[in-house]
Amino acid sequence: MSLKITVIGTGYLGATHAAAMAELGFEVLGLDVVPEKIEMLSAGKVPMYEPGLEELLARHVAGLPGSSGRLRFTTSWEEVGAFGDVHFVCVNTPQKHGEYACDMSYVDAAFGSLAPVVREGSLVVGKSTVPVGSAARLAELLPEGVELAWNPEFLREGFAVQDTLHPDRLVAGVRSERAEKVLREVYATPIAEGSPFVVTDFPTAELVKTSANSFLATKISFINAMAEVCEAAGGDVVKLAEAIGYDDRIGKKFLRAGIGFGGGCLPKDIRAFMARAGELGADQALTFLREVDSINMRRRGHMVELAREAVGGGSFLGKRVAVLGATFKPDSDDVRDSPALNVAGQIHLQGGQVTVYDPKGMDNARKLFPTLGYADTALGAVRGADVVLHLTEWREFRELDPAALGAVAAERVILDGRNALDPVLWREAGWTYRAMGRPAA
Template identity: 70%
Template sequence: MIHRLTVIGTGYLGATHAACMAELGYEVLGLDADERKISLLAAGEVPFYEPGLEPVLRRGLASGRLRFTTSYEEVARFGDVHFVCVGTPQKAGEYAADLRYVDAAFDALAAVIDRPCLVVGKSTVPVGTAARLAERLPPEAVLAWNPEFLREGFAVQDTLRPDRIVVGVTEGPAEAILRRVYSAMTDAGTPFIVTDYATSELVKVAANAFLATKISFINAMAEVCEAAHADVTKLSEALSHDDRIGGKFLGPGLGFGGGCLPKDIRAFMARAGELGADQALTFLREVDEINIRRRIRMVELARILLGGSFVGRTVGVLGAAFKPNSDDIRDSPALDVAVTIREQGGKVTVYDPRAMGNARRAQPDLDYGDSALDAVRDAHVVLLLTEWAEFREMDPAEIGEVVAERNIVDGRNALDPERWRAAGWHYRALGRP
């Protein structure tokens, strides 16, 4: 029976996986090279915002089933199964994934393994990586690949009640061990899909490529709707009733960002090129470009409302995180728009319910408000760029009392246009007349 698990890398994926595995009753030891992060987690504090994770973390610590360390030697002594959950960012100046953290984690672990164990990769990697890494492990270790499918804002739910579990294996014992590790999920009906290494690696990037394509498709339709004076929200609603299409990820607006979709589709293109299959994914380049064009169009709409220039004008920006229920600002469309407007001469004040600290550190030249009202005070135009519930529920009359001019651009199609227009606002949105 498997009882002891380790999790190498305690970022977003690793911290969530460690806490949730302890919640399932396993003894778990989490490792990270960042001593500050380890200290925070050991004290029951999550270094990022993820709804519902902190109580799970604290229950694991209080039970004694969850601990954290910076020592690979301790990890090797402790664990029967080692989950590698380190990041794979985009290489600077390239599309390809940067695998140095994955390579370093495998090398450090391989150097201290001295008994039979299973090593499980969960990082999002280019196809072919698992086979290469398997050769770097000692004979005592068997490798499996088990991609993650977490959604920020729903990570605890997605870990404890996943919609599928995918494992890439080459040896029977690895499959059997992972079936035992995930028995609580499979007993509840979660599909358990067994593949080879390459297929398991492709599942994650293929899923992200499909989701990105769906988002960019409806945003391409928004471009057409703007030219034709049509309403992309009604178009999306009509499409969503087709069972073959569905409504998920068909919300028109400012597009996708974050630490997964943008870098994953670029790394997918880069890897396809290395394999000689670059033509298969050329469409993803246009998916990426459509996504970036929405940010440019958002800036244009705001500039039009201000008569053609941001110089000397005040802009209130609501949202900094790339999506609601997160403090993640990586490749955030909201911050990208805010920075672009500042560079074009606007005085920009930003507010986000959770991402203020990260935004201030990343973009210290922007101004920041302590509330939505504070951010839009004396603004000549208000931009809604992250669809937090508190922004969707704003009272247009109350907001109208503090702005300099009642101009608003709804970058997420999250507001009721008629309600805002009835309150005297000049309302514009992406893809709508």
């Protein structure tokens, strides 16, 4: 008998996981406590932008023309309990307001609602990013005869479908051979394709995601610290990164200097990691992450300073600033802790007239920063601008025609906050080009 799978929480992680499980051939039931979200997903629509996800949903949501019918959605915990052999918990774990620590209220609520309805012999699988030690505590909330496993997610926004169907690794924190066997059955297809399957205890499984994100954050902040040194010494951080990236112990990835990282994962994960280490009495082991976080936040302020210099060095009052990018990264509509919007907001608060354009993040940006100006195109944002800030490295921005933009800008000055544009191309079109960590480039 094929396993029946439920996915609890149908946000970014849950919607992707539910659709991917249906693609792998399982019957899937997704649950959310927000009826509007369930209605939307049941119509084959997703509440966020993620390449390929809507097409994947349409292939499997019951009731849609030509679909497999393997995927349904509900708001009923009783239906989930009766249906599922394996229950994936995919709810959000945001940062607590005013603290570094992780807010576990959604996870606790999910386990509290699932425990009374789950069938004996079922396996509950945590995918949410939680502080180490949470799995052991949550296992106690489940009734006798129901096991827990921890299977952290490693989704990259913009590549979530690929990362779920063809993961670069699968981690299974388990307490029994049976739990491992069930997870191997769930992931039989990617395992057969060569995805490594790493079996661990609960604490190790919980630590993998935060450790990986801390390492990536450290690498990004390292090259941004080198950019600060390059600014002081007259060096070129792009050439520096190229040279050290050829060392295969270091590698080229995540060595592009700029305005730093943001989003819903890296910032809150490293802060929650520091908070949990403190609770465990191991806070000294992670003190370096404070500097990683500090370097990252400093980059945003530095871009504001560069923009102020570019408009004359005094005040932003009366100056028009175009911001290309609102999302924290390309191929996403996610504006959570977006460095681009943070910079735009700071300049606006200092009196600048800011106009933002982003290919996918406009609606979310407007909700978060309703007082900023918004344009429907890059050309519209740049019209009349005294300085242009490139802050999210969308392909659309790399392919812009500098001459066409130059014809509508008040001043041809561009600050490349992502070191992603071609300086030669822009300078040939009469622009003053400046990038972080490249004072002489």
